[in-house]
Amino acid sequence: MEFKDYYSILGVERGASEDEIRRAYRKLARKYHPDVSKESDAEVRMRDVNEAYDVLRDSEKRLAYDNLAAGVSPDGGFQPPPGWDEGFEFHRGAAPGDEAQFSEFFSSLFGGRGQRGGARQQDFRARGDDHHAAIEIDLEDALKGATRDISLRAMQMDDQGHPHMQTRTLNVRIPAGVREGQFIRLAGQGMPGYGGGESGDLYLEVRFKPHPHYRAEGRDLYMTLPVAPWEAALGAQVNAPTPGGTVEVSIPPGSGNGRKLRLRGRGIPGDPPGDLYLVLDLVLPPADSDAARDIYRKMQQDLPFNPRRHLGV
Template identity: 45%
Template sequence: MATTDYYQILGVSRTAGQDDIQRAYRKLARRHHPDINREPGAEETFKQINEAYEVLSDDRKRARYDRFGDAWRQVPEGYEGPAPGAGPFPGAGGRRVYVHNPGRGSVGTGLDDLLGGLFGGGFGPATRFSAPGADSEAELELPVEDAYTGGRRRITLQTSAGARGYEVAIPAGVTDGQRIRLAGQGAAGLGGGPRGDLYLVVRLAPHPRYRVEGRDITVDLPVAPWEAALGASVPVDTPGGPVRVQVPPGSSTGRRLRLRGRGMPHPRGTAGDLYAEVRIVVPPQPSAAERALWQRLAEASGFDPRAQRVAAAGRP
């Protein structure tokens, strides 16, 4: 996906409604999610899909993108350039936007001239132009535990002016791709205008135990063979601390046990769930007594796991 046309990335028309945009996003997100698609470039494609959806699903951002194209982030949000009837700027050549210049009426200009005027050229001092600064974005990588609990964190970002520290309030249960707004921490305004905002895009760091999908968390649950066969109450680690889960008798590896509400918190809704996935673990070096017991079990039992698997595969 070399294009930066958000409509083309999602494969929708420029007049598509929000339902069409959401359906297209879900279809593409499932196809290109890095956990599913292992092809080179899948992660970058997934990021482009998320960026396109983030803009087109927000009516305010979509309107600015439709008007200014790829330059929509650089044009200050408070800018009121086009005069009535001037028409939107499509993002690439052809049409013109109109800027009001006191004493001279409406002056037609191309987008390059518009941006040049906003950022250091074009307009003379008589215009008294003032506008808020542009918003900025940066990625914030968080461990799953920090995303779960939230709280205040001190972070450092590398900017064009060097390293800069920020105090960030992280909401409990923040999810991958969610944005945290730091008001007034974006680009400086023009002509005395206020600074823009800085948006931190959360990225959850890979974790050795937890696998997070949306607000649901999956964790491996190691159990002994006898616990899986007979059933047992066993501890399981969660980002909120250890809890106990009841393993039903006859559980095999891969069985998922649901702990409702133990996933990522949701400040304004229902928390996600935690799934403990059974993994049967045998003693790596059984003692002589253990080996004797295993041998007695093997002689007494008529269970054939391979026959069970074949029977399950042949079941309609």
């Protein structure tokens, strides 16, 4: 994905004021508007100009974009780094048909075109905007449920109309069985309404912190289970940790590296609950003593085994 330098597109410095950004946009809009421009790429250029202006005129989006762009080179491919928006509130949402007007880069950051501007200047009653934020939780919270204090950063305007960052802490109930990518809705925790209207909602996108043993796919969990060569070859009963405690599992004879053993219902709770998959990982004993090396030499002599036979060598 191409990284888009919105400041360069508008031809302004990174510290440009709102007035400078507005003037640059109007100048470029007159130049590239498809109805008047004779440029062959006017439609594409106008889309980029609209996209850059949509971000840089909005104090929330601009701050999020600046945080992301710091240290990012525009050369080569680009993907938003994991967790770039963790704990940061901003608007998402798109009007019907708006998605096609913006690039993949914009959609990957903001999910569509935010609705901002003249609405709150008018004298009418309306519901407040929704806010979105990403949060990271421990996998154990998804397994058992928990109540956590979550700190979120959001852009606020002071009495003089100047933007500043404000941190607020919310007490959030995390339901057992929540999946990665799922949203927790906090009613009334979004932007205040207009003209006495009700407040918008806050949607928290759940992400799991890295776990030392498990990784999640939907409601299923995966864990690498080390096994000795003789346990895989001959079969064995071994202990394995699970979220519910240690269990004894059967290793079938002749198991190969990477074989999956399924433990039903031992994943993330739900209806139905997920499963736990144990992925076998054959671990060779180290040849760190004379006795161990003698055993390996005997295996080399007594076992007619060529692991490269399938390669024809």
